[in-house]
Amino acid sequence: MQHSAAWLDMDRVIGEFSDWLSATPFSLVIQTQEWIIPAIQSMHIMAVSVIMGSAIMIDLKLLGVAARGSSISDANRRFLPWIWSAMGLLLLTGALLTAAEPRRELLNDIFRLKMGLILLIVAVTAAFQHTVRRNSAAWDEDPGKKMPARLLAIGSLAVWVAILFCGRWIAYVEHG
Amino acid sequence: MLHSLAQALQDTDFAQWISQSSLAFPWFESIHVACLTTVVGAITILDLRLLNLAWRSRSVRDVSADVLPLTWGAFVLAAIAGALLFSSKAVEYVDNLAFRLKMLLLALAGINMLIFQFTTYRSVADWDRGATPVAARISALLSLLFWAAVIISGRWIGFTVH
Known part of the structure; x- marks a missing residue:
């Protein structure tokens, strides 16, 4: 990949930061105790499971194929708090994994793509939560909303799957 | 017997392709993870309902109907992707402790589900909308524990097979 001079300079700073971070006693403990990384990764995957289950339930509701007899605002009230809590656990466990192996993550193009997609899905999810709260009657009843709702369901699920x-793939690409 | 079967599987052209291609394994692995997290997430929704911890306003039968098609669909895909991953290093996996433990835990999760389905769930009409019986809560708790253990042993395989 072609990087400009500014990018190279930034990568050098990130590399130096990574070397400092991985030499801290905290990082060294995670690196040297062999059970810690698989344990944190397992928690990370469990939190991903909560998101996949919850996000798909909301998306199926938006597509009109599941949870008949309940509304989109019901689905949001039920599942969005689980998604936000799981995001908190993912941020924490992800930060620990990054502290353990900073170069593997911070200098990795796939990791950077993943972080960008996470910012995107957080913005989309927050905006969706906000508009449904403000216009719950329209989202729950108005057939005119169907097409945007379907696109939102398919698009957001695609982004979640891309993040996963x-x-x-972070484990499979070369990094600095 | 187990080893010769594993060897025969590993020698097939398709398994050879997975183990030699640099892209096949991570792609099937990603599909496996996407599907297994969907399975566990969907089952967790039903388990939390059975534990009376979430979604109490919706009947147990409705929650089951909401999540079970998704659970089974994703399980079949996860199993197919898992079998493809297995085929690429079958001989090593059959001897791997974490892999064996994962298969045992999957069997226990399945047995727990069958026992629930054919005993406790038969009287679901009596407790569909109210608090769930103790037997249902025990099944749900065991299910959560077994699936968490499936994830842990699955991740552990990656740290013991090279």
Whole structure:
């Protein structure tokens, strides 16, 4: 990949920061106790499970194929708090994994793509939560909303799956 | 017997392709993780309902109907992707402790589900909308524990097979 001079300079700073971070006693403990990284990764995957289950339930509701007899605002009230809590646990466990192996993550293009997609889905999810709260009657009843709702369901699920795929691919790409 | 079967599987052209291609394994692995997290997430929704911890306003039968098609669909895909991953290093996996433990835990999760389905769930009409019986809560708690253990042992495989 072609990087400009500014990018190279930034990568050098990130590399130096990574070297400092991985030499801290905290990072060294995670690196040297062999059970810690798989344990944190397992928690990370459990939190991903909570998001996949909850996000798909909301998306199926938006597509009109599941949870008949309940509304979109019901689905949001039920599942969005689980998604936000799981995001908190993912941020914490992800930060610990990054502290353990900073170069593997911070200098990795797939990791950077993953972080960008996470910012996107957080913005989309927060905006969706906000508009449904403000216009719950329209979202729950108005057939005119159907097409945007379907696009939102398919698009947001695609972004979640892309984030998950990036997570697995971090392990397979070269990094600085 | 187990080893010769594993060897035969590993020698097939398709398994050879997975183990030699640099892209096949991570792709199937990503599909496996996407599907297994969907399975566990969907089952967790039903388990939390059975534990009376979430979604109490919706009947147990409705929650089951909401999540079970998704659970089974994702489980079949996760199992197919898992079998493809397995085929690429079958001989090593059959001897791997974490892999064996994962298969045992999957069997226990399945047995727990069958026992629930054919005993406690038969009287679901009596407790569909109210508090769930103790037997249902025990099944739900065991289910959460077994699936968490499936995830842990699955991740552990990655740290013991090279």
